[in-house]
Amino acid sequence: MSELLALGASHKTADLAVRERLALLDGQVEPFLHELMALDGVTEAVAVSTCNRTELYIVGEAPEQAERVLRARADVELYSSRNCDAARHLYRVVSGLDSMVVGEAEIQGQVKRAYERALAARTTGPLTNQLFRAALATGKRVRTETAISEGHASVASVAVDAARALIGELASRHVVIVGAGETSEQVARAFHAHGVSTMFVANRHRDRAIALAQRFGGASGSFDQLPDELEHADVVVSSTASPHAIIGPEELEAVRGGKPLLIIDLAVPRDIDPACAGVEGVTLMDMDALQRAVRGHLSVRRAEAVRAEAIVEEEIQTFAGWLGRLEVMPTLAALRMRGDDVVSELLAANAGRWESLSERDAARVEALARSVVKRLLHEPTERVKALDGDHRHARLQLLRELFGLEEDVTSEAGEAAEVRRLAG
Template structure:
C-alpha cells in the first residue's frame, strides 16, 4: 500500500488560492466520503487550516495524484490548472516525514508554533469518526502524535519567543511568576494586541481589560478571552488596576503620559507595573520609564529577544529533524514488515492445508486397520515431501541458471550450512 500526500501551504500558494481550497467544518465529512467513493484512495485524512490544505491518503494503486487533483477542483468549483502549479505531492517516506514536520511545527509560518498539533489531531479524529481512516493512516497519525510530543519534550522548539507579543508575555512571566493573580490592560485592538491577549490567556492571566478608541472592536477582542472592554477615555480610571500594560495603537501621539502613570502608581501604593510599548510612534511617553516601580520596554527592546528566540528555535529545529529522521525510518520499517506478514500468513496457510490433508489421509488408514507406527512414518514421509517439493524444484532451477542470490537467500532463510541444530 502506498502513502500519498497532496496539498498546498503558505509557502507554495498565495492566500487567495488557499482560501478557495479550504474545507470548513460543515463540508469536511462529506469531502472525506466523496474522496473514498469517487477516487482510488482507500483511506484519507484532510488537514485544512488557514495556511494549508492537505490530503493524506493510503492507496493500493497508482495514478492517484491526477484523480485527487481533479476531485479537488470539482469539489471547490475551480479549474485544476489554476491551483495545480501550487500543489506538492509526497509518497511513502517523504509523506511520513512531511506529516511529522507539520505536526512538530517545523513547517509552520511561525517556526515551532504549537497550535498545528491540535489541528492535526482534530483532522484525524474527524476522519476516524467518518470512517475514512483505517489501519495504515491510524498507525501513521498515532506515530506522529508520539513523535511531536517527543520533539516538544526533548527540544526547545516552542519555548523561545518569536513574536513581539510572545516576547512581551514571556517577560511578564519573568516579572510575575504567577499570572493568575495579575490584571493585564491591553491598549489597542489590532492583531498584535489580540495575539498578546491569546498568550496571556493561555498562561492563566487573572483578568484582561482591552481599551480601544472604538469600544466595539475592543469588545470583539475581549470577549474571546473572558475580558471586558473600555474606551480610551477610561484609561486613567482603570490604569491603577493594571499590573501589566501592553500598548499597540496607531495613535500619532502618546496615549499614556508620565502624569497619568504617576497618579496610578500612588493609588497602587507603588506596586510594580510592567509596561510594553509596541507602537511606532510610541504610545507611552519615554519619561514613564524613569519612574520607580515601572518596567517599561519598547519594541526595540523586545526585538533582540525575538531575534534570539528565532536563533534558538532554528537550533532546536535541527535537533527536531534528527528525531524525525529516526522515527520516519521506524515507521517505514513497520510498513515494510506488512509485506512479510502477508507472506508468512500465506506460507503458513499453505503448510496447514497440506498438514490437514495428510492428517485426514492418516486417519482413514488408521480406520482401515493399518498399524499405527506404519501410518505415522508414512504421514511424516509424505508431509516432508509435500512441504519441500516446491522449494526444492525452485532451488534446483536456481542452481542450473546460476541464480546465486536466490541460493544465498535460501541459505540465510533456512540457516543451512551454519552448523545449527534444526531443533535449536
C-alpha cells in the first residue's frame, strides 16, 4: 500500500556546502519532480527547497526510491520519516518551529510556492494535496494563536543585527544589496529601520531593483555598476538565485585596497566566493556563520514555541484520522466486495435447484443473503475503522491475508484514489 515519505537535509543536519549541491533553483524543480514521478512505485511528489533545506515529500508503494535521486545531487546522510511523522515534520517546518530563526514567517510562503509548483507540474495527488493544505492551515493557525512570530523575526533581520554587532551603528553606512527578491526586500526594510539612507540595490532586472530602492529611499543599478559600488560600500548583503558566485576575490582586491568591508551572503548556492574571506579587510558571513550567530537570538520565545508545538500535535491528530481512513477504505471496500461475490456465486450455483421459486421470492432470498453478509461484516468493519495508528497497519495486513484480499485491494486502489481526489 502507498506510504508518505519525507526525506531531505537542512541547516540542522548538513553544512552549507552540502545544501548548495542539494538546492533546486527555479527552472530545476519541475524536471526534478518529473524525474521522481518516473520512478517505479512513486505516484505523488512535492519538493521544498530553500536556503536552509531541501526536502522531498513522496507518496507511493516504494517512495524510498526517491532517496537515490536526491543523493545523486549530494552524497549525504538524509533524514527521513513516514506517514504521520512525515506530516508532523512538515507542520513544524511551516509553523517556523524547525527554522534557523524560530518563528520566521517566510517559510510559510516558501512552502506554499513549492506546493503550487508541484500542482503546476501535476505531480501532486490526494495525499499530498491534503497534507500541504493542512500544513499551511496549521502554520496560519500557529501564527494567529501564538506570538511566535512577534517582531517579524527573519534571517534578514538577524543578518542586520549581526552587521550592527560587528560594525556598530548603521545609519551612516553605505549598504549594497545584491538581488531584489523577497529576502532582499526584507534586508532593505531592516536596514531602513536602523536609519540607513545610503543604499544601493543591484539586480539583473533593473525594474525590480528600481522598485525596491525607491521603496526604501535608495538608488539602483545593474550588475555592471557593482564594482563602483563595492569600492565605497561598508556592508554588502547578497541574496540572488544565481547558480554560481557573482563576486570573487579578484574584484574585491581591485577596488578595496584593504579597507574594512562586511559581506553577508544569504544565498544558497552562495553568491560570494568563499575565497573572499581571505581578502584583506573583508569579513565574510555566510548562512553557516549566521546560524552560529542566531543561536542566542532573542526572537526565540520558548513559551510560544511550546504552545505552537501543542497546536501542531492537535492538527496532526486530525491528519492521522484522515490518513487512517485513507488506508482503511480500500481494504473495507475489498472486504464488502468479497462478501457480495460470495453471495452472487452461491445464488448462481443454486439457481437450477429452485424450479418453483418465484421471481419475487428469489429477490427475497438474495436480499436475505446479502443482509446476512452485511450484518456479519458490520462488527469487524467498525472495529477496523476504530483502530489506532499503532495497530492499524498490522491488523489490516492480517485481515487482507485472512480473506485473501491483496488482489482486490490492488485492483480497487485506482478507483478509491479517484474518489478521494474529488473529496479532497
